[in-house]
Structures are given as structure tokens and as C-alpha cells.
Amino acid sequence: MSTDPPGFELPLRLLLGFRVLIDGLHAELARQGHPDVRPAHGFVLQAVGHGTTAVELGRRLGVTKQAAAKHVDALERLGYLRRAADAADARRKLIRLTDRGVDCLARSARIFDELRSGWAATLGEDRLQALEADLRTMTPTTPFGLDFPGWFGGARSDG
Amino acid sequence: MSTDPPGFELPLRLLLGFRVLIDGLHAELARQGHPDVRPAHGFVLQAVGHGTTAVELGRRLGVTKQAAAKHVDALERLGYLRRAADAADARRKLIRLTDRGVDCLARSARIFDELRSGWAATLGEDRLQALEADLRTMTPTTPFGLDFPGWFGGARSDG
DNA sequence: ACATATTCGACAACCAGGTTCACTATCTCG
DNA sequence: CGAGATAGTGAACCTGGTTGTCGAATATGT
Numbered sequence: 001m002s003t004d005p006p007g008f009e010l011p012l013r014l015l016l017g018f019r020v021l022i023d024g025l026h027a028e029l030a031r032q033g034h035p036d037v038r039p040a041h042g043f044v045l046q047a048v049g050h051g052t053t054a055v056e057l058g059r060r061l062g063v064t065k066q067a068a069a070k071h072v073d074a075l076e077r078l079g080y081l082r083r084a085a086d087a088a089d090a091r092r093k094l095i096r097l098t099d100r101g102v103d104c105l106a107r108s109a110r111i112f113d114e115l116r117s118g119w120a121a122t123l124g125e126d127r128l129q130a131l132e133a134d135l136r137t138m139t140p141t142t143p144f145g146l147d148f149p150g151w152f153g154g155a156r157s158d159g
Numbered sequence: 160m161s162t163d164p165p166g167f168e169l170p171l172r173l174l175l176g177f178r179v180l181i182d183g184l185h186a187e188l189a190r191q192g193h194p195d196v197r198p199a200h201g202f203v204l205q206a207v208g209h210g211t212t213a214v215e216l217g218r219r220l221g222v223t224k225q226a227a228a229k230h231v232d233a234l235e236r237l238g239y240l241r242r243a244a245d246a247a248d249a250r251r252k253l254i255r256l257t258d259r260g261v262d263c264l265a266r267s268a269r270i271f272d273e274l275r276s277g278w279a280a281t282l283g284e285d286r287l288q289a290l291e292a293d294l295r296t297m298t299p300t301t302p303f304g305l306d307f308p309g310w311f312g313g314a315r316s317d318g
Numbered sequence: 319a320c321a322t323a324t325t326c327g328a329c330a331a332c333c334a335g336g337t338t339c340a341c342t343a344t345c346t347c348g
Numbered sequence: 349c350g351a352g353a354t355a356g357t358g359a360a361c362c363t364g365g366t367t368g369t370c371g372a373a374t375a376t377g378t
Contacts, residue, residue, distance in 0.1 A: 007271030008205070010278070011180040013294035018173040020298055025170075040335075046167070055355060067336055069356070074334095091344045091355040112166030119169070123293050131290050132169060134282050139175035199364075214326060226365055228327070233363095250326040250373045 021115055028111045034104050036078055044071045045080060045105050051096045053086075080104060180274055187270045193263050195237055203230045204239060204264050210255045212245075239263060 022039050029037055037045075047060040058068035072095055075081040080101035086092035097105065120128045181198050188196055206219040217227035231254055234240040239260035245251040256264065279287045 006268065007273070007275040008268065010275055010291060011177050011184075011271070013291060013298055014173050014177040014180070016298035017294050018170050018177065021170040021173070038334095053355070054357095063335085064337065065356075066338090066358090070335070086355095089345070089355085093356070109165065109167065112170070114166070116166035116169055119297055122296060127289065127293055130286065131293050132172060134286055134290050135172035135176050137281060138278055139172055139179055197363095212326075213328095222364085223366065224327075225329090225367090229364070248326085248374070252327070 021112070024115050025108060025111050028114075029104070029107060032107050032111075034107065037080070037104055040071065041075060041078075041080070042104075042108050044068075044075060045097065045101055045108075048081065048095055048097055048101070051094050053092050053095060057095060075101070180271070183274050184267060184270050187273075188263070188266060191266050191270075193266065196239070196263055199230065200234060200237075200239070201263075201267055203227075203234060204256065204260055204267075207240065207254055207256055207260075210253050212251050212254060216254065234260070 025042065026037070026039060029035075043061065044057070047057055052060070054069045054072060055065045057072070058065040061068055061071075072081055072083070076083060080098060082096050082098050083093045084096060086094050116128070123131070184201070185196070185198065188194075202220065203216070206216055211219070213228045213231060214224045216231070217224040220227055220230075231240055231242070235242060239257060241255050241257050242252045243255060245253050275287070282290070
């Protein structure tokens with residue numbers, strides 16, 4: 001039986017909601033001096049955190065190490081990341097945030113909090129917390145930064 | 160973490176929620192005889208509805224007519240769509256669902272309803288309706304099938 | 319009625335982000 | 349020591365999107 005809203009509505013609204021927040025983030029980020037950072041970059045910077053390697057980064061992002069390396073290339077070119085040799089293991093190259101990368105990440109966190117506050121102001125904090133709780137219930141427990149599936153299609157592997 | 164979740168959590172969970180549903184849809188769709196239909200295809204079939212043109216399809220999907228035409232090419236090759244000349248206007252080619260396309264669309268609708276029922280069973284129908292209502296509140300009113308923004312990337316703005 | 323403008327579909331080139339395959343350099347361990 | 353795993357890189361390719369261009373067909377204005 002078709003429930004009141006067609007089942008189609010739910011996934012669509014989830015996607016729209018995501019886009020609203022991401023678009024809001026990048027509009028504001030651009031305004032605050034980071035015009036050339038793109039949606040995927042934020043996730044990458046977040047996943048880099050306090051230093052990692054390309055393989056580990058790929059694992060965290062749920063993509064191949066090659067895909068991760070491409071992002072690192074781009075972000076290094078933009079001045080958000082730096083590669084450095086690992087003294088303990090000559091195979092590895094440590095990826096670390098530059099000052100600009102840290103700044104971008106800090107601003108992103110603040111902007112996300114502000115956007116969330118906007119939602120709370122409209123929906124009410126309790127409704128928003130219920131929404132978050134329900135989404136946590138229905139989605140895999142993948143605290144960001146550790147093994148979570150690629151954002152979209154894709155079925156990583158490689159090794 | 161219990162209260163005051165980082166603002167980052169919200170967009171992530173929205174995206175995860177979307178993916179859970181889409182992955183569920185396509186897993187079940189594959190089981191029901193449509194193994195080669197991919198995420199974007201469902202949106203295209205939905206947007207085609209009872210016949211349209213490439214330009215109109217692009218407008219509905221929020222992409223260029225060329226991008227829309229590529230999807231039509233793929234879905235025509237897979238046997239879900241058919242192009243036919245428009246008797247009234249020799250420039251146009253009418254895009255229409257084949258029987259297989261209609262079947263796929265009908266199954267998708269049923270599966271989406273079932274997935275939604277699963278959510279309702281876990282969260283409770285009232286909580287789910289609240290979630291849907293809140294998402295409707297926070298997202299642009301773009302009833303599917305008419306002018307809605309691309310699912311992801313969005314505007315070019317260099318790279 | 320006819321010149322001009324617009325629209326439709328197609329083709330080509332390109333970009334972003336992902337994949338697999340392949341390869342070298344470097345550990346690690348039995 | 350040597351076999352095997354692991355880190356990074358490069359190349360070829362796929363998908364899905366973008367411009368830009370173009371010819372054919374239809375609309376439109378004088």
C-alpha cells in the first residue's frame with residue numbers, strides 16, 4: 001500500500017538535506033577565504049586529522065589509495081596539505097595539514113555548528129535531536145574517520 | 160557525544176541515510192530481475208514518466224540536455240527506454256518507457272515503500288513522519304519531476 | 319512569404335572522481 | 349637471506365557531468 005508519502009520522498013529528502021548543508025558550508029567557506037575548497041575536500045581534510053598516510057586515508061574515506069592520493073595531490077597543490085617523509089619507514093609519506101588546512105577545518109566545524117543551529121532554530125532542538133537520533137538508528141555505525149563506505153556508488157577493494 | 164553532537168554529524172547521517180535506502184533498493188531490484196539498473200537510472204526513469212524529450216528530461220533532472228541524453232542512451236541500450244519520432248515536430252524525439260522500464264519503476268516504488276515501512280517499524284510511524292516533515296521543512300520545495308537541483312556536484316565553478 | 323531567430327538533438331572535447339592493473343621500493347619475518 | 353606483505357605511484361579506463369558547436373526543423377516578425 002502506498003503510505004501517505006510515497007516511499008520515494010524519504011531518500012530524496014535525505015539527499016536534499018545533505019546538499020542543503022553542504023552547499024551552505026561551501027558558500028560560507030568561500031566567503032571566509034576558502035573559495036576553492038570543494039565538497040569532497042572537507043571530508044578529506046577531516047579524515048587527515050593529525051597526520052596519516054595515503055593508504056590509511058583511503059581506508060578512512062572508503063576509497064582506494066589511488067583515489068585518496070589524487071585528493072592529496074589536489075589539496076597539496078591548493079596548500080591545504082603537505083607530504084613529508086616518515087623517518088621510521090622510508091616507504092611511507094606522512095600527510096599533514098598545513099596552517100591553512102587547519103584553518104579551513106576549524107572554520108568548517110564552526111560553520112557546520114551554525115548551520116545545525118539554524119535547523120534547531122526552525123525545528124526546535126528536541127525535534128532536531130530526535131531526527132539525528134533516528135538517523136543514527138537507521139544508518140550503519142561509522143563514526144567518521146574510521147572505515148566508512150564511500151559517499152556514493154562504488155565498491156572499493158584494492159590492496 | 161550524547162548531547163550537542165558536532166554539526167558534522169548531521170550532513171553525514173543524511174548522506175548515510177540516503178545511501179542505506181538506495182543500496183537497499185538496488186539490492187532488492189537486482190534480486191527481482193533488474194540487476195543492471197544503477198542508482199541514477201531510477202531517477203531518470205522516474206523523470207521520464209509517460210514520455211518526454213531529452214531537453215525536458217534534462218530540465219527535470221537538473222542537468223544539461225547532453226547529460227540527460229547520455230542516460231537515455233544507456234537506458235535505451237539496456238532496454239528500459241525507447242526513442243520515437245514525434246509526428247508533430249520532426250526535431251523532437253519522444254522518450255518513452257518500455258514494458259521493462261514500467262516494470263522496473265513499479266518495482267522500485269513498491270520496494271521504496273517496503274523500505275520506508277522498515278524504518279517505520281523501527282522508529283515508529285509518528286517519528287518517521289516527523290522526520291519526513293522536518294526534512295521537508297529544511298529542504299527546497301522541489302516536488303520530484305519538476306526542476307530540481309542535480310543530486311550532487313552541482314555547479315561547475317572551476318576545479 | 320520569407321529572412322531571421324529559436325529550439326532540438328547530436329557530436330566532440332574536457333574535467334572530476336572513481337576503479338583496476340602493474341610496478342618499484344621498502345619493510346618484516348621465518 | 350629470501351619470500352611475502354605493504355606504501356606510494358602511474359597508466360588506462362569508466363561514469364557522469366560540463367561547454368561549445370553544429371545542422372536540421374520549427375517559430376516568428378515584418
